[in-house]
Amino acid sequence: MPPSVFRFAPSPNGYLHLGHAYSALLNFDLAVQTGGRFLLRIEDIDATRCKPEFETAICEDLAWLGLAWETPVRRQSEHFNEYRDALNELFAMRLVYPSFESRAEIAKLVAQREAQAPWPRDPDGAPLYPGAAKLLSPDERARRLASDAPCALRLDMAAARARAGDLGWIERGEGPDGETGAVTARPEAWGDVILARKETPTSYHLSVVIDDALQGVTEVVRGEDLFWSTSVHRLLQRLLGLPQPAYRHHRLILDGAGQKLSKSTKATGLRELRAGGATPADIRRLVGLP
The missing domain is CATH 3.40.50.620 (HUPs)
Incomplete structure (x- = not known):
């Protein structure tokens, strides 16, 4: 073994x-x-x-x-080329789309929505993406991508969840609320997460699952502040056909x-x-x- x-x-x-x-x-x-x-x-x-x-x-x-x-x-x-290859796989599955709003524009959209009702936030407390970039026509997307406009490349969470099916992991440590043993993954709690930006072909979520797979990591031992990020990582592992490590989240100092x-x-x-x-x-x- x-x-x-x-x-x-x-x-x-x-x-x-x-x-x-x-x-x-x-x-x-x-x-x-x-x-x-x-x-x-x-x-x-x-x-x-x-x-x-x-x-x-x-x-x-x-x-x-x-x-x-x-x-x-x-x-x-x-290793940016390896992350770019994985991103292209997700593009081929039609699970990634570009969004072009600036951080200031996103903050304004969130404020407008919160004036009507509480806007959902991810496990870290950040507001979920409120834009409508998925509704842009293919021609408009292509036009904007060909320009110098910055953009974020987001995972279409609804489509990704539908493709991946049920997800979970065995927690050998303990989550922030005492979660241990069999845990149900809830990647939808993060909304349409950013997987890369136009100027940087990866993000933490994408690179960490690629690195762990290519390095043969079998045991992920990290702080409980990353406990719910595991939901996104399990989703990406399923979509990209990557092996699942064992997870153990530890207390924070x-x-x-x-x-x-x-x-x-x-x-x-x-x-x-x-x-x-x-x-x-x-x-x-x-x-x-x-």
């Missing part, structure tokens, strides 16, 4: 904090305990925020914690106010803690690991 494959996949848009340390250490420990493999993946599709110095710092911090990973490291920015840690929270930054004399054993103690 092939070994289990775990991964830690940070974005190099800032320095690591205690929450990252907990997730990385948990993945590494589980890989060691099961005789599995541990991968590091750099999720750097956001070219405006991701910096080489942050990637260097990530590797330094993880090595200081005592983690070792396989090389070469996969960087998403080097919170700050003194009970909020999720941010990369701007220097008090919990690994570099700051190291500079203050903390040891790897101190970090394990702080995040509640043996």
